[in-house]
Amino acid sequence: MRKAAFIYSQELEKYHYPPEHPFNVDRAKKLRQVLRSIGLLSGDGPLLWDPAKREPSQGQAWPRAGGAEVAPTPAKRIVLKKFHSAPYLHALQTASKGRWDAEALEMGIGTGDCPVFKGMYEYSALACGATLTGAKLILTGSVDVAFNPSGGFHHAGPEKASGFCYINDVAVACIILAERGKRVLYLDVDVHYGDGVAEAFYERSDVMTISLHETPKVLFPGTGFEDQIGTGQGKGYCVNIPLPVGTYDQAYMKAFEEIALPLIGAFNGDVFVLQLGADALAGDPLAHLRLTNNVYADIIDHVLRFNRPILATGGGGYNIDNTVRAWALDWAALCGVQTGQDANPTVAGVMLENTEWQGGLRDRFLAVSTQQQKTVMPAIEATIQTLKAKLFPIHGL
Numbered sequence: 306m307r308k309a310a311f312i313y314s315q316e317l318e319k320y321h322y323p324p325e326h327p328f329n330v331d332r333a334k335k336l337r338q339v340l341r342s343i344g345l346l347s348g349d350g351p352l353l354w355d356p357a358k359r360e361p362s363q364g365q366a367w368p369r370a371g372g373a374e375v376a377p378t379p380a381k382r383i384v385l386k387k388f389h390s391a392p393y394l395h396a397l398q399t400a401s402k403g404r405w406d407a408e409a410l411e412m413g414i415g416t417g418d419c420p421v422f423k424g425m426y427e428y429s430a431l432a433c434g435a436t437l438t439g440a441k442l443i444l445t446g447s448v449d450v451a452f453n454p455s456g457g458f459h460h461a462g463p464e465k466a467s468g469f470c471y472i473n474d475v476a477v478a479c480i481i482l483a484e485r486g487k488r489v490l491y492l493d494v495d496v497h498y499g500d501g502v503a504e505a506f507y508e509r510s511d512v513m514t515i516s517l518h519e520t521p522k523v524l525f526p527g528t529g530f531e532d533q534i535g536t537g538q539g540k541g542y543c544v545n546i547p548l549p550v551g552t553y554d555q556a557y558m559k560a561f562e563e564i565a566l567p568l569i570g571a572f573n574g575d576v577f578v579l580q581l582g583a584d585a586l587a588g589d590p591l592a593h594l595r596l597t598n599n600v601y602a603d604i605i606d607h608v609l610r611f612n613r614p615i616l617a618t619g620g621g622g623y624n625i626d627n628t629v630r631a632w633a634l635d636w637a638a639l640c641g642v643q644t645g646q647d648a649n650p651t652v653a654g655v656m657l658e659n660t661e662w663q664g665g666l667r668d669r670f671l672a673v674s675t676q677q678q679k680t681v682m683p684a685i686e687a688t689i690q691t692l693k694a695k696l697f698p699i700h701g702l
Contacts, residue, residue, distance in 0.1 A: 495582025582620025
């Protein structure tokens with residue numbers, strides 16, 4: 306069993322995007338409820354940490370299965386300025402109070418994707434603070450795994466709100482980890498390219514960013530092609546694996562195992578940061594891949610074999626039920642809990658209030674059509690060959 310921290314605060318439940326917006330902050334709340342109901346999260350309340358002792362100051366013991374809940378604190382402005390500019394943060398704070406202007410709009414604040422809503426800055430700072438709380442726990446050696454389902458805002462730029470994201474918590478966390486001398490492996494499996502994070506480290510070799518995402522030919526943000534591999538010292542440390550429409554489990558894992566895994570091994574990072582956006586799942590209303598959540602669990606199993614501390618976040622995922630179940634499975638895998646189809650066959654039907662599938666947290670197998678195979682696999686194989694030619698020689702592979 307791994308010592309795992311689930312970073313969450315009920316303060317996060319106070320804030321909401323406008324009701325018509327696809328981003329639903331209640332996903333994290335529902336996930337917490339599910340994890341408690343199936344015994345994968347301590348029900349004793351949030352633990353308060355004494356970093357000097359690397360243990361909870363309340364004297365509470367770690368649960369035998371799953372992990373413990375840890376309450377975050379909001380990220381301070383001085384910390385956010387490690388990535389975001391002061392004028393941008395000021396514009397966010399002002400807009401959060403209901404005042405914004407043309408300059409803020411040029412920064413992406415007040416658009417359809419990134420609307421203004423009450424408490425926008427406070428929510429973003431707390432969600433970022435949750436990721437940074439996880440980073441601190443890892444840096445002090447207090448935990449092996451930390452998961453913030455309210456994080457993963459990988460599109461935000463230094464002076465730009467973008468793709469539902471205002472403050473880029475994962476970029477800030479990677480910066481802090483790197484400042485402490487850690488080589489950081491950032492792995493992003495959200496269906497959208499993690500452009501904000503990749504661009505932050507595009508000229509650096511101490512942080513390797515690997516993003517598997519739907520082809521930018523058809524999906525936001527329109528970047529993340531194979532030839533975007535970094536520049537200067539960062540050449541070869543930005544890895545983009547675009548995937549064709551209709552990509553299914555076996556094709557996805559082929560790309561991951563033939564490109565991402567060897568590069569992860571060659572990079573040999575000290576800390577892994579995972580962005581676990583669940584919008585690559587079949588049935589997501591904003592994308593076009595055909596994955597089951599088994600892919601996420603299998604990737605986590607691969608990553609765990611490197612025996613490195615892991616800071617994980619949520620991200621996209623707009624079919625709420627599918628996202629919650631995927632993240633519950635991710636948490637179980639991160640904690641080292643058995644996640645096979647026979648691990649807990651009543652979970653889905655009873656605890657997740659879904660009587661259609663009694664196979665536990667894992668999704669049922671999705672049939673792959675002959676047409677899918679004919680269109681998807683050749684594109685995947687072409688991408689693999691391109692990336693091997695561009696990246697493997699740089700890393701001695």
